[in-house]
Every structure is written in C-alpha cells, then in structure tokens.
Amino acid sequence: MFDILQILLSESFWSASLRIATPLIFGVLGALLCEKSGVLNLGIEGIFVAGAMVGWMAVWLGAGLWGAVLAAALAGALFGLLHGILTVPLGLSQHVSGLAITLFASSLSYFSYRTALPTVSSPPRIGPFQPLDIPILSDLPFIGPVLFQQTALTFLALFCVFLVWYVLNKTALGVAIKAVGDNPNSVDAQGLSVYGLRIGAVMAGSALMALGGAFLTMSAFDAFFFGMVNGRGWICIALVIFASWRPGKALLGAILFGAFDALQVRLQTEVGAFVPSQVFLAAPYILSIFALVIAARRAEYPRALLTPWFKGQR
Amino acid sequence: MIRIEARGSQSLAWKIGLPIISAILALILAAIPLTLAGAPILDSYAQMFSGVFGSKFAFSEMLTRATPLIFTGLAAALAFRGKLWNIGAEGQLYLGAMAAAAIGTGVFDVSGMILIPTIILFGCAAGAFGMIVPATLKIRFGADEVVTTLLLNFIIIIFLQYMLEGPLKDPMGLGWPQSSPILDQGMLPKVMDRMRIHYGLIIALLCAAFAQFMLVRSVWGFKLRAVGENMNAARHAGIPVNRSLLMVAALSGALAGLAGVSEVAGLKGYLTADLSPGFGYTGIVVAMLAGLSPAGVVIAALFIASVFVGADSMSRAMGVSSYLADLVVATALLCVLLGGFLSRYKIITGVSQSGGK
C-alpha cells in the first residue's frame, strides 16, 4: 500500500501519465468533434496509424518536425474528408464506413512504409521532439518535472483542449456544430450547410486523431512499428462517451487513463512475480470497457449521432 | 445542383452485379499502388492470377484460405442483419481456437468420432460466449457493442499470449509460445490427398447453406430480419428483441469460434498467437461484399481469399509488399459501400434554372 502511495506522489509517475495521455487527448478530442456534429468516426484507429506513419515518414524524408506534424494532420483531414463524403451527403452506414477507413488507412500506411523501406530489418530512427526545457519553470518543484519534461506536442494537445472548448462554446461556428449534431434541420432552416458543417467537423476531428498518431512516432518513440497504435483509437471512442462529449472531461479522462497505465507499469515491477504480466497488459482495455459500461446509461449522445440527413427530406 | 433520390426498389441484377463490379474495380485500382511500387502492372496481375488459378495446388490453397473467411463472414453477416455490430470475430475466433487446443491436445484421449464433435462443440461455445458478453453489456447497460467487441479483441489476444506461455504451452515446444499438437484423431480429415483443404470447408459451406435457409424461410430468420430492420416496430409487434439479439450474438460468436476450430484442428494442428492474419476483420469485408447474404458470403470469401493468395504469390515474385492485399480488400469495401449507395439512390445532377420563364 505504501508503495502505491509513493508511486502516486512521485514526479516521474505524473510525468509518464501525461505522456501516455497525450495521444489519447488528441484522439478523444478528435472523436468528440466528429460526434458533436453527428458523425461517429470509427476510422480513428486507421487514422492514428496514418498519422504516425506520415509524421515519421515526413521527418525521415527530411522535413522539419513541425512540417511533419502538419503533414500528419493533413493526411488525417484527407481520410476525414473521405469518411465525411461517404457518411454525410451519401448517408452510408457510419459504422461500416468508419471500419472501411480504418482498414484502408492502415493498409495504405503499411504498404507505403514497406514500399519505401523494403529491406530494413530494424526500423530506422528519426530525431524526435525533445522535452521543452524552459529556464526557471523547469526548475519548479514537482510542477517543473511533470510539465516541462514533456515535448511540444503535449503542450499542443493541452492547447487543443482549450481550443476545442472555446470553439464549441464561444464561437458561432461551434454553436452551429452542436446544433447540427442535435437537429440538422435547425441548421438547414437557417440557411447553413449541414453537409459543410459535418464534413468540416469530421475533417478537423480526423486531423486531431492523426496528431495523436504522430505523437507516437515523433515524441513517444522515434520509429514506426507495425501495430504500434494497438487499439488506442478504440479506447478514445470509449473515453469520449465516458467524458460526456466535454473537452474538459475528455482531458481528465485521458489523464486518469494515462495515470492508470503508468501505475500498472510500475506495479508490474513491484508485484510482477506474483501476477502474470498479461493482467497488466490487458488492464487498459478492461478499464475502457468498464468506463463504457458505467457511462453508457447516463450518456446523452448527440441526438443526431448516426442519423444521416438528406436535403429536402424532412 | 445535385440531388439524391431513392430508387423504388432494387432489381436482383443490381444486387448481384454491384459487388462484382466493386470487387473488379478494387482490383483495377490496385494498379495505382503497384505503379508507385515500381512493379510492372500486367506481369503483376498475371502473377496474381496464376497464383490462384495456375495449378490445382494453388487453387486448393485459395480454398483453404477461404474456409475461415466463410465462417467469419457468416458471423458478421448474421450479426449485422440483426443490427448487432459484432466487430469482435477476431477475438471469438481465438476463443474457439483456444477451446480446440484445450480439448484436442490430450485431455480426452477418445476416438475421433467423439473427439471431433466435442472440439467443435466447445469451440462454438467459447466463441458464442465471446459475443454473448458484449451483447449482454449492450442489453443491460447500453454499452455500445462496437467498442466493447473491438476492445475484447485485444483482451482476448493478451489472454491468448498468457495461455500460450502458461497452461496451454507445449512442453516439447522448445520454448516457443505454442500449444501442444492436436491429437491425430482430433484433426478434421483432409478433403484431398497432398492438399491442405480440410473438412472445415465442408462445414463452412453447410453452415452457409443452413444460415441462408433459416434467414429466408424460418420464423427465427423472419424475427431476426425484423429486429435488424426496425427494432422499435419489432418490439411493438411483440417480437422478443433482446432474446433475438442474444440468440444472434451466440450464433455469430459460435461461427467465429468455428473459424478458430477449423484453423487449429483442420489446418495448423496446433495453436499459435499468429493463427489469424485478421480473419475476423476481413470477415466484415466479406459480409459487406456479400450484401449480408449467407450465400453471398461464400462467393465473397472466395474472392477475398483469391486476392490474398494471389497477392502473396505476386509479392514474392515481384518484391511488392504483401500489404497490397489488405489495401485491395479495404478498397473493395469502400467500392461496395459506394456501389450499395448507387443501387439504393440515384444522384440527379442538373443545372439550376433560377426563375426560368
């Protein structure tokens, strides 16, 4: 018991939690934005892979780190555009289209990676983002190591939480996105474009998802592996329900999740002799299901989620 | 000005023709990545074709590959018919495989007449269990089964690793994480000498025929279709919706479990963690290509298996990544989605004539 307390009070633990949470923050925000507009995006898992691959590949081809981040976001937005076209004006099943995007984005990424690097045995490395070392701030007790051992992408994720919150609650655009996810007719009756708003939201959300993937290859690790996303996208889909579609709660959920994940790694070293390591490996997925079960009944889904809307059909 | 209008009804020709066109289109589109990879297009296609139809053995390999896809395709098709989004066939496949390995590797040393049905029964039960859990979570707590089945896939695969390193580990396996071999009398017989096709294929075809018959002709199928097409109206009409969902969940999971049984006790003879290269997920594509019809699943599975086997052979010959096959399969799904749209709606384009006289 004392050990757990010691872990919970340590700087490195919270620093790791935030690091693990970062891709999830991007992913949950992305899923949140899509779903707020009424579109479930199960392409998330594949878009993570694509973001990871494109970000990594861009740097490997000589782009700057931020240029690579932009490229990853762009790739995500393109897959979002595809999902948006299939599900919004064409009104196809969001479930199936999303899964198709996941299959398509991940196989395209793997194929491109293999085609670019047919023969390497160990994945080539790139120079990833380094922790931001800010004088004075980094020296603050506790806060310093926790916050300022993170890379710029983590700060970008935190900023995106604020950005998504601000857009949804303070801007005309955000109000329109919330409206289109509740009742598309409300938007249509005011002469705004349902299709435009939804496709736009899905593209922006998908760009965020891709950033989550890019964090994996450009900050958490420095190479691209097969299967490195490993269900993170699906976890985000569960977390967004848990977070009741609120950016603040999404941040909280992602960090709680990160903390739990960081804790299990540390516990594993403590009690690994008695408990099979797989218990810890499976914990994040079990936790996600648990979170979903708890949250599902009281979840207030965006009313128009999964419901296609066609012009002139009311 | 673009408008979308529903077509009255779909003709049979549309229903059958569309997936075929989609599949061919996906194959043609594969020319793009092939070009990017620097492979000669026509040679590559020729290689793909001969990789499937070039020899009796090649063709039998394709059938072997199609076997698990028929099972997982049926699993997805039946569940989707009931609007139960079972994306967990991959996990249920491994549950079935683990059951087969647990039962078939020497716990019961009985004759094949008893052992084989027992293995199948337990495999089905394990797979069914794997889908009943998320279905129950959906019915009791409203937890979205898409997410739970997807997450369960990961949990089950981790559980599999544990089993292969522990209880199911082959003591003679030189430390490799694999199960002991299935007893000889527990193996499904081969269909042909010197080929890998096994009776799993026959079982799969029987399952497809039975599912097709039940769906169209039985009260059970009638109710399943009703629940899937309009759950509210089905409930209102007195159809026990939850029971229907649980039933199709069990059936869907059992079929996925059978895929695992057939791979372990029909093909490989033992269980490893890389038993399935994503058969569960590919089954979704198979089901969609088949228009969720059990009979169609057989044809779609043959097509997808051909793509995989052909692409494998082509990639060995041409040095193109075998991920091409996955890419073609994903593209086929996108094409069939679009095609399904075109069969249900027509897009009407026309110049908007503001205030024509």
Add this chain to the structure above:
Amino acid sequence: MNSNKVLSLKNLSKTFGSVKANENVSLDLHRGEILALLGENGAGKTTLMNMLFGHYMPDSGRIEVADDAGHFSDLVLGHPQAAIAAGIGMVHQHFTLAENLDAVDNIMLGAEPLTRMRRNRHEAEKKINALMENSGLSTPLDVPAGRLTVGERQRVEILKALYRNVRILVLDEPTAVLTPQEADTLFENIATMAAEGLAVIFISHKLREVLAFSHRIAVLRLGKNVGEMATSEADEQKIARMMVGSETSLPIRQAATTGAPVLHLEALSVVGRGRRDSLKAVNLTVLGGEILGIAGVSGNGQAALAGVLSGMMTPEAGKIILNNEEVSQIDPAQMIAKGVGRIPEDRHRDGIIGSMSVAENMIIEGVDGHRFQKNGLLKRENITEHAKALSVEYDVRGPGIAAPAQLLSGGNIQKLILARVFDKKPLLILANQPTRGLDMGAAADVARRLIEARSRGAGIVLISEDLDEILRLADRILVIHDGEFAETHTRDRAELGLLMAGQAA
C-alpha cells in the same frame, strides 16, 4: 392594394417522381395581411412554402419579393439564405430547434457569420427581449430548448424569424400542438404583428381558426390553386367543398350500446420520459362498444398511457385488468395475446418494418401462430393468401404485397396497420393519433373502421390532439393533463380547452 403587395408567386410547379406536388400555382400576399393557405394533406401546401423558403427548387415559375421601398425583384430560388435575406421567415410544422441549445443560441444560429470568433450574446438578448415585448411572445431564454414546452418552442421559432427582421412570415400548421386557448393567444400575437405591417401566411386545415383569424383564404387541391376569397365571404361548407372537390360525408357517430368493461386501470402509475409525461395513479374504465376519447396537449401522459396499453412500457404501480383478468406481465406479446389491438402514433417507427414486404408486415404480430408457420418454418403460401385477402378487404393499394412496405403512401401504411389489427377482432383497441397526417379520404376511412369495430363490441381508446376528431368520434371524453385524467361531459371547446390547460372548468 397593389402598392401594398410584398410577395408574388408566379406559376410555380414542382414534380416529385410522378407526383405533381404543385402545378402552376400563383399567389399574392400584401403588407399586414394574414392569408390562410388551406388544403388537404398532400394538396401541396407545404411543398409550395418550401419552395418559397428555398428548401425546394421549383421546376418552373418564379417568385417576386418587394424590398423595403416596394421595388420588386426576383428571388433567387433554391437557396434558403436568399429567402432569409429577402425577409422571408418560416416556422415549420416540425420544429427545427437544436434541443441542446437555449433559446438565445437557437435564435442567433445562422444570424451571425460562422467566422465570428466572439459572439455577442448580450446584444442578442437585448434585441430578443425587445422583440418579446413588442410581439407578446414570451419564453425562457437560458433553458435548453429540449426542456421548453411545445408552446414555448413555437414562440422561439417565431422569435427566430422576427430576429432576422422578417417581413413575410410563414407558419406551417401552427396550432396542431396547442390547446385552443394557446392557439387563440398565438393568433392574437400574430394579429398584433400583422397590424404593424408583417405579412403572414399560415397553413391549416382547421376551418374554425381559419375563419376566425385570417383576412383572406387560398385553397390548394391536388397541387393547384383552386380558389381564393376574402374570409368575410367564406363559410365552412364553401371551403370544405373547395378543398375536397366534392362532398365527402364524414362518418356519423350514432348512439352506442355499451357492453361489459373490457379494460380497467387501477391506480396505475407510469414514469415516462419527460417530467410531465407520466401517469399518476390514474383510474380508467373502458366499456365494450364505446369510443373513449383522450383529449389533451401532447406531452401530458399520452405517451405513458399508450406505452402501457401497447405493452411497451412497464408501470411502476397499479393494476391493468383486461376482460376481468389482471395482466401480470406487461409486454407487447402479452398485450397482443390478451386481445389488444394497437395502432401506434408513429406508424413509420413502430408500425411497419419498411424494408420488409407488405405481406410480411401483415403477419408480423402473428408469425408464431399455426396459420403462418409449422415447426419454425414459414408457410409462405398462407402468408401470401392472407396478405392478398387483407389487401382487398382493407383496400391497401400500392405496388403489391411483395413490395417493401415503405413504398406505400402514408394512408396505405395506416390501412396496412388497420388490416393487421382489426383482422384479429381485438376487444380493446388503442388508436393513438390514428388520422394524423392522412388526407380526408383516408382519415374518414380510419374513422369508419373504428366505428365499425365499436359496433362489433370492441372498446376503443382514442388518443388525439385534434379536439375536433375527439368531438366527432368519442362517446365519452377524458382530458389528460399532467399525468392525470379529468372526466367531463362537456362538449364545449372552451371548457375542454381550459381542462387541457390544467384549469378546472
């Protein structure tokens, strides 16, 4: 008069598939005028207004709108933005509010450019308050629209239009969901606004309110404008004849001979979705051979009552006694087995399975019976025979019994449901809004079937928001308000209206 003209529709036509929804419709509207647009369901009223508002693109014809100075110009067709910019506002029959947003956000939606990074809610609230003051339309501003009453939501819809400075306001069946008193208040507010120069078109099929509140009447039939007249020169017979084209005889209700009770509810409590949409320990008796009309504004417990009687909702407390036998387990299958016929409110959602065939939809409640299955396999010949016979008997028309039910028209879908329900000779019939959205012919048909069933000895619970329908068909009337019943013998609209609003008469 001509100088006052603000809107002119000229020869508008619109075809959907093979249906001519509008054919060369022309119509003028003047400043300060309240024009009632009348017609049966399917006559083309809503299509015409949707073309005016830019939701539909006309096949031919044009629309001229006057600007503030009275100069006419062509409206760009097919673009709601253009209509809004030209000062045209529309309140749809089905409200177009985002229920997760409050009134202010709903009203501001689309009124400010999407690129605006910082919204000025404060300014907007001031303007809305001023509008509420002038028009008499008041509603809470900071509550999500989903929690407003129907009347409040409608006021938000109208305020939304006023906020955009409309000069032409279109209201599509504005009183369908209101109590008579609420409707009167609404029309008083409209009259106030019209006096200040607003031009109003309202769509209705309630002759009473048309005669009472409009200045002029235009009637559409089968997509054509078949006549206009000043309201002062109109009377009910004249308008009805124009709407229908010929005299239709509404079924006449005759005194009934009632039998034994078929349904008792004893201290029945049901918790519904909304706060008010529950039943609070209600008692109710329905006799065989009577039509019991349940009048009330929607959202006062009708859904809970219908939910229990159809077996879709489980009561918290109380007893349901059907034919002197307590129903212990309440689910749809039980209710069907105990002889309850259910005509659901939302026939597309609960009544049919659109993608299954007409024949399959006709047996969906009886598929377990020996007539349609043997050993779990469908008897397809019997199913076809059955569907053919019912189609003839109940006059279900469409592309055939093998076609998907969704291809039928609304009226024929309802006939399909009636066929399914009445064929089993149920002793209790729940008819929830059975004629909503049907044209006069189909509605009369439904009414005739209900009266026939009553004569046969069935007890009928008729839930309707249309007070006229209740007055026409019901032998006995209960008013439902806030989850409780009030029995009344009055047939006076004003008294019933007060009861519907929860005020003791």
